[in-house]
Amino acid sequence: MDLSRLKKRASFPFETIATAVAFSPRLESILAETKRISVLFNTNLVLIHIGEKTTEKEETLDKLIEKIGFDKDKYRIIWMDGDPVDTILKLCKLNTVDLIILGALEKENLFKYYVGSIARKISRRAKCSVLLLTNPSVSPKKFKKIIINGVDNIKTIHTLRAMVYFARYEKTKNITVVQEVNIPTLAMTMADSNTAPEANKIKKELVQEESIKLQAMLDSLDKMDIEVTMKTLNGKPGYAISNYAKIKNADLLVFNSPDTHLGIFDRIFTHDIEYVLADLPCNLLIIHSRV
């Protein structure tokens, strides 16, 4: 497989979008959402079905495509057998897909959570950006409230650039970048030989240090005409932002792609994006910046 086209390929502009066709009750709404995003960014579209190709399935899909009104020159359908996750990931690489759109339940049952559903497995492993839609609609609406995870990471600046691009096309005026402050062992360290003012000073300095880093990143960002708001939250990374997105009724929560291969231990000792995947607060966009 020649993957040279993928190497260092920027996460935007989106040129090819893919979606997984599962013939579930939500198929029409997922296709409608996919069409909206595809038209918005003027992209090619790949519809992937993993499973047997039958006349019945073909007819159902054709009818839906016609109903939703896909541009004939812009899409193609791939039918293939195999393991759903591996095959979809392989097809995304082969077709240089920039964004894959998948439907996902907000919460899986305990067994499925630990074993991993198809959408969540793809989210953890994909080499392209992934959009998980929790409540897709046949009458899609634009993402108005966008919250981005401003974690201190080399990928974040790329994610922020991608989201400025995304917001401009989506005509969203404001995006919120959230920084989560969590200082492990702080309570223990402060309990040992510190006066109250000293402890407060140390805490304040550590929080300030984080804010300065994010502010510098935001200052270096070409924001175009998008207003970027910064918000600091105290709490465990991943959980605090997920909770905030739920409280604020966000339409889209944005994360960097995971740095390491996430396995079952990451679900048992939940951290960062795993808190979000455990209980999706809203639609989730994972930007894969390929850096």
Add this chain to the structure above:
Amino acid sequence: MYKLSHHDLIILLASMSAMLIFSRIASELGRKLKFPGVMGELIVGILLGPTILGEIAPDFSHSLFPKVGNVSIALDGIVKISVIMMLFVAGLEVQLPLMLKQGKAAVYTSSLSMVMPFLTGFLVAWFFPNLFEIKDEKQHLLFSLFLGTALAISALPVIARILMDMNIFKTRIGMIIIASAMFNDLLGWLIFSFIISFMSGGASTVNVWYSIASIIGFGLFMLTLGKKLIDRALPWIQTKLSWPGGVLAILLGSCFLCAAFTESIGIHAILGAFIAGIAFGDSVHLNEKAREIIHQFVTNIFAPLFFVSIGLSVNFIENFNWLIVVIILVLAYVGKVAGAGIGAYLGGFTKKESLAIGFGMNARGAMEIILGNLALNAGLINETVFVALVIMALITSLSSAPLMRKFLELN
């Protein structure tokens, strides 16, 4: 039911008062000189115990801190509860996800910083048992395992404090040190619990497998299903019960329950408390204020009682053996600095950064002293080795910051 007499109660209260007030004064003085709090508490114990006061005024020393009788039993109970609570708060700060997040560098650093000092200690004790006056065959293996564990453990509170003072806590180096120290503590206490349960349970194969299965089974239960239960219960506890009394009572009650359970199945009570601490500490629902209150309560009331009691029970001059002190110090530095340093280097750090990480992780502090004290009480080590371990804990803690500064070229 036995009760403390009027006189016993007066002695108990007076001795606890002396322990708390003098250790606070010593800690405050130590704080001005940037010494770890535990150092002041130990010195007060040495001054009030058989080493100094016992020599100058033995009658007064014995009447204030009697070695036998009801007061001694009551104080021993308080000290044992203190250790259990200290292990619980140590567990509260162990965040396993932090290690998973740090990736390859943390895996190398944490594993080598555990394996190398463990092997160094184990092999020296195994091949040169006479150095430590080990004659018993069963004791030989257990002592070797213990020395390896004692050299492998780190002192998270001291390390975190050093990193904060140096303003490198949130850097990559800081996070690697913290994550690796957490891993060392977790594994160290698991191994130590196994050694202690083996010590009390006998040497049969059945006992070994029973101990291993119990430790693993309890740990797995608490960190999976137990954690899920805690995640469900904590929000309710923190909103429906009185604040902060409700959550504090449930936290400590659960800590004692887990400690009682592990003690009852033949594993030491400390493991139950430590793992309960990890399960509660890992919950996203544990209010930060509650965490602070419990730390303040344990660190400033129960920890001083424990550390002063160490000086009260051991004569540091009589049991000082310079050869054992030097051997343990050399082993501690070589094993930890080389292990953590090589691990960090393999994980992508420069030579100087790797050495700084090695010296950062070398601080043993309070954890080493707790471990040594439990081993002494279990009859696993003698007082000479214990004194050497205490001295090693203090010297490694004091030398960490200046040596890290030197290699990181910080002022």
